[in-house]
Amino acid sequence: MPAKTPGTGRHDHQETALxxxxxxxxxxxxxxxxxxxxxxxxxxxxxxxxxxxxIFEFNRIQFVRLxxxxxxxxxxxxxxxxxxxxxxxxQNLIEMGLDFVRVNVAEEILGKERAKKHVAVLTTMFxxxxxxxxxxxxxxxxxxxxxxxxLPVLLAAWAYVRYLSAGVSEHGLGGFLKASLFPPGVPWYxxxxxxPIEFLTVFVIRPATLAIRLMANMVAGHLxxxxxxxxxxxxxxxxxxxxxxxxxxxxxxxxxxTLFEAFVAALQAxxxxxxxxxxxxxxxxxxx
Amino acid sequence: MSAAAIxxxxxxxxxxxxxxxxxxxxxxxxxxxxxxxxVLIIIAVAFYxxxxxxxxxxxxxxxxxxxxxxxxxxxVQAEAAAALEEYHLQLAEARTEAxxxxxxxxxxxxxxxxxxxxKAQDEAARISETASRQIEAERQQAEVQLxxxxxxxxxxxxxKIVGESLEDEVRRTRVVDRFLDELExxxxxxxxxxxx
Numbered sequence: 001m002p003a004k005t006p007g008t009g010r011h012d013h014q015e016t017a018l019x020x021x022x023x024x025x026x027x028x029x030x031x032x033x034x035x036x037x038x039x040x041x042x043x044x045x046x047x048x049x050x051x052x053x054x055i056f057e058f059n060r061i062q063f064v065r066l067x068x069x070x071x072x073x074x075x076x077x078x079x080x081x082x083x084x085x086x087x088x089x090x091q092n093l094i095e096m097g098l099d100f101v102r103v104n105v106a107e108e109i110l111g112k113e114r115a116k117k118h119v120a121v122l123t124t125m126f127x128x129x130x131x132x133x134x135x136x137x138x139x140x141x142x143x144x145x146x147x148x149x150x151l152p153v154l155l156a157a158w159a160y161v162r163y164l165s166a167g168v169s170e171h172g173l174g175g176f177l178k179a180s181l182f183p184p185g186v187p188w189y190x191x192x193x194x195x196p197i198e199f200l201t202v203f204v205i206r207p208a209t210l211a212i213r214l215m216a217n218m219v220a221g222h223l224x225x226x227x228x229x230x231x232x233x234x235x236x237x238x239x240x241x242x243x244x245x246x247x248x249x250x251x252x253x254x255x256x257x258t259l260f261e262a263f264v265a266a267l268q269a270x271x272x273x274x275x276x277x278x279x280x281x282x283x284x285x286x287x288x
Numbered sequence: 289m290s291a292a293a294i295x296x297x298x299x300x301x302x303x304x305x306x307x308x309x310x311x312x313x314x315x316x317x318x319x320x321x322x323x324x325x326x327v328l329i330i331i332a333v334a335f336y337x338x339x340x341x342x343x344x345x346x347x348x349x350x351x352x353x354x355x356x357x358x359x360x361x362x363x364v365q366a367e368a369a370a371a372l373e374e375y376h377l378q379l380a381e382a383r384t385e386a387x388x389x390x391x392x393x394x395x396x397x398x399x400x401x402x403x404x405x406x407k408a409q410d411e412a413a414r415i416s417e418t419a420s421r422q423i424e425a426e427r428q429q430a431e432v433q434l435x436x437x438x439x440x441x442x443x444x445x446x447x448k449i450v451g452e453s454l455e456d457e458v459r460r461t462r463v464v465d466r467f468l469d470e471l472e473x474x475x476x477x478x479x480x481x482x483x484x
Binding site for chain 1: 308310312313314315317318320321322323324325326327328331332334335336338339340342343346347349350353
């Protein structure tokens with residue numbers, strides 16, 4: 001990252017666009033006039049805070065992730081510590097979430113018996129992804145922990161290991177490869193075509209799509225939010241009076257995008273665990 | 289959403305291409321991976337070691353409690369049903385018993401009455417028998433007495449009339465018997481005449 005002063009100023013502006021309208025001032029003075037700056041993917045590569053240049057490089061997104069993880073763990077551990085047979089309000093809420101993953105995802109897709117083995121990983125994944133996604137609309141954090149590819153890649157790798165090992169432990173290594181690469185019920189010559197496709201699907205496309213879908217959704221959500229709110233700021237603060245109604249419009253759009261982002265955060269967490277459950281189910285099933 | 293993301297990424301990448309290459313979105317940096325692993329491990333450890341087992345335990349306990357409650361309610365209900373059944377049975381038994389006792393009492397009463405009647409009849413028969421026997425004895429006695437008395441009276445009378453001609457014992461007896469026979473015969477003839 002080049003240490004250009006205007007560039008740094010702009011990064012700061014974009015990162016905190018939602019939390020503080022005042023940050024526009026350095027930008028305005030830097031550029032010597034009022035110009036609109038679209039959000040950029042530089043948002044996802046903020047300057048390091050700690051350990052610059054080492055493998056421990058710690059930046060704003062890592063900080064956001066750490067906050068999300070710590071908050072999630074504190075919420076769960078506190079409520080688990082106070083958990084009683086007759087649940088209180090907060091415990092009910094958590095149990096509703098746990099129930100949702102167990103019943104609507106694990107048991108629905110894997111069946112009651114198989115779900116028992118995989119419900120823990122699905123639950124952990126769901127709440128972790130939800131926590132990392134929801135930071136995209138929390139003022140002050142304003143970016144999803146899953147918007148940087150590293151975390152989605154690790155989550156997808158976890159799902160990948162999980163569904164491969166589930167398949168191998170169900171059928172044995174040979175049996176699993178045969179079941180997934182040579183689907184039964186097709187004439188042998190079709191395998192020339194099918195086997196490479198199945199190989200790509202099982203070993204490359206599934207984990208890649210898991211990771212990229214999650215990351216891309218969060219990146220897009222963040223860009224849309226920043227676009228709406230920096231436009232609002234530009235129209236309301238920097239533009240001529242005639243342009244100010246547009247600022248109201250973009251603010252409403254930003255508000256709607258915030259709600260939509262909350263929905264997407266939950267939806268993507270749900271999609272991720274549903275697909276993981278489906279992949280596990282495809283691996284352990286005898287016929288597919 | 290993905291399409292929007294890619295479009296937005298392309299647009300913004302083009303705008304800021306002097307600094308950030310768009311492909312960096314897809315290639316994780318080592319530091320990124322490392323810190324991702326750290327936060328994931330924090331969450332996974334907390335969930336696997338504490339939160340999930342605790343909630344599972346609570347849920348299992350609750351299920352068990354509910355099932356126990358249901359089983360208990362069921363057993364209590366079964367008990368109540370059994371008690372009711374027994375009560376009905378006892379009631380029916382008691383009714384049967386009462387009916388039997390009543391029937392017995394009636395039978396016994398009838399028997400007692402019949403016995404008493406029989407006894408009374410027997411007694412009456414006995415009494416009338418005794419009476420008739422006594423009457424017969426008295427009648428016979430009276431007959432003997434009468435016979436003797438009538439004989440002696442007649443003899444006396446006859447002696448008075450005939451004199452001492454009848455002093456002789458043998459003759460006297462004979463005369464008396466003949467007289468009596470005649471008397472009896474006349475009595476028989478009279479009764480026969482009356483009977484006819």
